[in-house]
Amino acid sequence: MIYFDNSATTKVHPEVMKTFVAVNEKFWANPASIHEFGHQTNELLQSARKQVAEILHTSPNKIYFTSGGTESNNLAIFGLANKYKTRGRHVLVSEIEHPSILEAAKQLMKNGFEVEWIPVNSDGIIVIDAVKKLLRTDTILVSVMHVNNETGAIQPIQEISAYVRQNSRAVIHMDAVQSFGKLPVHFGALDVDAITISSHKIHGLKGSGLLALKQFMEVEPMLFGGGQESGIRSGTTPVPLAVSTAKAVRLAHDNLQENAKTMKEITENLIPFLTSFPSIKLISPTNRASHIVSFSVRKIKGEVLINALQQKNVIVSTSSACSSRQTTTSHVLKAMHIQDDYIKGVIRLSFSAINTQEEINQFKKIFTNVMKVIKGD
Template identity: 75%
Template sequence: MIYFDNSATTKVHPEVLNTFVTVNEKFWANPASIHTFGHQTNELLQSAREQIAAILKTSSEKVYFTSGGTESNNLAIFGLAQKYKQRGKHVLISEIEHPSIIEAAKKMNELGFEVEWIPVDSEGIILLESVKKSIRNDTVLVSVMHVNNETGAIQPIEELSNIVRKKSRALIHMDAVQSFGKIPVNFMDLDVDSITISSHKIHGLKGSGLLALKKFIEIEPILYGGGQESGIRSGTTSVPLAVSTAKAMRLSMENLGSKAVKLQSLSDDLIEFLQSFSFIKVISPTKKAPHIISFSVKKMKGEVLINALQQQDVIVSTSSACSSRQTKTSHVLKAMHISDDYIKGVLRISLSTISTQQEVDQFKIVFKHVMNVIKGD
């Protein structure tokens, strides 16, 4: 099987899985318990937190373990806006965010906040001029993802930050689920206030992620209970998941430069191949993360292509796993104003650091065969 759906989820790294099993076997105590075993387990939890803080160059007290990207994004949107609402209730959200941001932002309207959407250009890049016009003194929060999960477009976060800092006291949240471990992500240099990371996108385990804040930034909880995670995320913390997340993050940072070069080479090869078909339009922009390639076959449904490819043991997806089972058109593609001829036939190839040239070569053979069968050539 050729698995090219890594933006939906990745295969668990053997070392990460081994870490998870070992911690479950040896440190199963509740880290909040006051007995010695509980203290030992908590020390392991804090060690994982400190390792992640060192990677992100923030304080360990500002790393909060969650169930994954969706919870982390919700915590950021609701928690930051509520904590700093005295600054204002105006919120800026890009049109191409993940549903966990989009739907949370819609709920913010019901809670009395004014949500304004940042448009994008035809390549799916946010319009900075629009940000300049929309930012206000009472803007409390701006949320823009680092790498789009459907197209791979890299957003101009540093330029965005410069605009926001000059014109307001708004906080900036960055969803880095599709960028961390794929391209350099410097939390401090990008000058954002919070960052979301999901473990299963970097060969970690599902059900695990984190929200990290810059030092001195505070946040309101959205879950209440026993006061775990410094009172920000109540619920017994899964130490095995936390430790394995730290492991996955460390592994993803090893030789990141050479991994990115390899991914870029595979991506360039695939794009050159796809552009050889007159009826295919590459949706992904030039400035994109190397692991995501979005393209469309003219006047064809993506589901038809996915089914045909998986019959040949090739796994790809439509625009996003979070919306691929729904029949409605992707909000990202709509925001990019993709034409009717192409908007239904979008496929996403998403590679990982374990993808190979051999897989790419085999994909090209299978894809050409499938196109010939479907088009009757």
């Protein structure tokens, strides 16, 4: 099998799985228990928290382990908006965010907040003038993803944050689910206040992730109970998941340059091949993360191409795995104003460091034969 759907999920790294199993076997006590076994388990949990905090350049008590990207994004949107609502009730969200941001923002509107959507250009990238036009003195939250999950477009976070800092008291949340491990992501490199990371996008386990806050930032809880995770996320902390998430974060951070180089070489091999087909339009912009390439075949539904490739044991996806089973057109593609001839035929290829040039060469041969069948090219 050739697996090119790594933006949907990645294969678990053997070291991460080894960590998960070992913690389950040796440190399965409740970390909130006051006996020695519980204390040892809690020490391991806090060690994992400290490790992540060092990588993200923040304090350990600002790392909150969650069930994944969706929960972390919801916690950021609701938690930050509610915490700082005394400053105002105006929120800015880019129109190409993941549904876990968009739907949470829509719920904010029902709760009395005013939400406005930041538009993007035809490359799917926010133009700073749009932020300048929408930002107000009563804006309390700006949420912009670092790398778009459908196109790989890198958003101008530094430019956005610089303007927001100079002209408002708004806090800035960045969804880094598709950028962590591919680009430098930490509070020292990017002037944001909150960062979302999902474990299974970086060869970790599903059902785990984290929300990291900048030092001195605060967030209101969404879950109430025993006060775990500094009172922000009540419920018994799943220590094996938290520790294995820290392991995945460490591996992704330590291998960033090598992995990014591998994925860049893969896509540099692939893109000239794809654009050699007259019926193919490249959807991903030039300024994109190296692990995502989206393209479209004119007047062909993406599902047709996906099924044809799957028959040859090649796994790809439509523009987003989160919406690939739905019949509605991607909100990201709509925001980019993709032409009607192409908007239904978008295919996303997404890579990880375990993909190889040999797989790309095999893909080229298979794809060429598939195109001959479905398009006659």
